[in-house]
Amino acid sequence: xxxxxxxxxxxxxxxxxxxxxxxxxxxxxxxxxxxxxxxxxxxxxxxxxxxxxxxxxxxxxxxxxxxxxxxxxxxxxxxxxxxxxxxxxxxxxxxxxxxxxxxxxxxxxxxxxxxxxxxxxxxxxxxxxxxxxxxxxxxxxxxxxxxxxxxxxxxxxxxxxxxxxxxxxxxxxxxxxxxxxxxxxxxxxxxxxxxxxxxxxxx
Amino acid sequence: xxxxxxxxxxxxxxxxxxxxxxxxxxxxxxxxxxxxxxxxxxxxxxxxxxxxxxxxxxxxxxxxxxxxxxxxxxxxxxxxxxxxxxxxxxxxxxxxxxxxxxxxxxxxxxxxxxxxxxxxxxxxxxxxxxxxxxxxxxxxxxxxxxxxxxxxxxxxxxxxxxxxxxxxxxxxxxxxxxxxxxxxxxxxxxxxxx
Numbered sequence: 001x002x003x004x005x006x007x008x009x010x011x012x013x014x015x016x017x018x019x020x021x022x023x024x025x026x027x028x029x030x031x032x033x034x035x036x037x038x039x040x041x042x043x044x045x046x047x048x049x050x051x052x053x054x055x056x057x058x059x060x061x062x063x064x065x066x067x068x069x070x071x072x073x074x075x076x077x078x079x080x081x082x083x084x085x086x087x088x089x090x091x092x093x094x095x096x097x098x099x100x101x102x103x104x105x106x107x108x109x110x111x112x113x114x115x116x117x118x119x120x121x122x123x124x125x126x127x128x129x130x131x132x133x134x135x136x137x138x139x140x141x142x143x144x145x146x147x148x149x150x151x152x153x154x155x156x157x158x159x160x161x162x163x164x165x166x167x168x169x170x171x172x173x174x175x176x177x178x179x180x181x182x183x184x185x186x187x188x189x190x191x192x193x194x195x196x197x198x199x200x201x202x203x
Numbered sequence: 204x205x206x207x208x209x210x211x212x213x214x215x216x217x218x219x220x221x222x223x224x225x226x227x228x229x230x231x232x233x234x235x236x237x238x239x240x241x242x243x244x245x246x247x248x249x250x251x252x253x254x255x256x257x258x259x260x261x262x263x264x265x266x267x268x269x270x271x272x273x274x275x276x277x278x279x280x281x282x283x284x285x286x287x288x289x290x291x292x293x294x295x296x297x298x299x300x301x302x303x304x305x306x307x308x309x310x311x312x313x314x315x316x317x318x319x320x321x322x323x324x325x326x327x328x329x330x331x332x333x334x335x336x337x338x339x340x341x342x343x344x345x346x347x348x349x350x351x352x353x354x355x356x357x358x359x360x361x362x363x364x365x366x367x368x369x370x371x372x373x374x375x376x377x378x379x380x381x382x383x384x385x386x387x388x389x390x391x392x393x394x395x396x397x
Contacts, residue, residue: 013381013385045385048336051336052351054329055336057333057334059237065236068258072228
């Protein structure tokens with residue numbers, strides 16, 4: 001009995017992806033139904049391609065990878081690695097929500113002051129315009145030795161972030177930010193304080 | 204997807220971590236970050252809570268490095284912990300978002316556990332298979348890796364002419380190259396027991 005040659009791998013791949021025209025497809029399928037090797041090969045290809053096509057996994061954000069990478073350094077220096085405590089900051093004061101004093105027109109102040117509380121820390125923010133952009137500066141009041149602040153634009157698919165280190169008085173000034181909605185993340189030792197959303201827009 | 208691929212197996216990586224090798228730790232994170240981050244996301248948790256799960260899993264790993272009994276099964280260990288943490292946060296979020304319970308309403312069931320379907324066993328098995336395939340794709344040569352990613356990992360696969368332009372190859376060679384790359388991938392997966 002004449003041995004029927006196996007289907008070439010490229011043709012199997014075309015068959016698995018549905019790229020063959022009807023006559024070639026029927027001929028290939030006809031062989032596959034009677035050839036164990038080609039049938040197994042085809043099933044494997046379809047499974048692999050199916051898994052790749054349906055893969056919706058996401059990469060972890062870069063800041064998160066950096067953070068867990070640094071966990072190992074804590075272990076190396078024999079410090080007990082600790083979880084970062086995350087606190088959401090609550091707005092206590094916003095100068096734009098104050099009734100203007102007699103004699104002052106609303107919106108006269110060029111600086112917006114906002115005060116937030118998170119646990120045992122207070123966050124004093126000052127926002128001022130610089131042309132079309134905003135400059136955010138501030139200070140953390142409470143215990144802590146060092147840290148950094150990050151401003152992330154909400155709904156920004158490019159994940160652009162502005163960062164600044166806290167000085168020895170726990171003060172900071174961020175680079176200029178365009179108008180928009182932002183989240184502010186303050187990282188202090190083993191604590192993270194989050195101002196979930198605030199709007200940088202002219203009053 | 205980046206090129207250099209650390210070929211050490213999980214046992215070698217855990218051993219190296221125990222000996223204080225930071226590159227082994229970085230490789231472990233690089234190897235599993237996508238899978239471990241995707242488990243809470245697949246469960247329906249937002250980015251912040253997924254970040255919490257992710258951090259918790261790797262914090263536990265660094266704490267437990269010396270005590271892990273089967274380093275070869277580190278993936279299962281990580282996945283189990285990620286599932287558990289995701290359920291815990293789902294439960295917490297559910298209890299925080301419940302409306303005021305009206306005990307005259309016979310249909311209200313505030314104590315129902317969160318729906319476990321998003322992280323059912325078959326879902327996790329599939330995610331782990333996808334992880335295996337993705338890892339194998341990453342270990343291929345640059346040309347095969349880039350081609351397979353363009354063909355099979357993009358939500359809208361580009362046309363052959365777009366692929367040819369992006370990869371700097373002739374359109375006519377894409378079909379045969381694709382087949383060779385798929386064949387390499389299948390061989391690699393077979394070696395890994397898939």
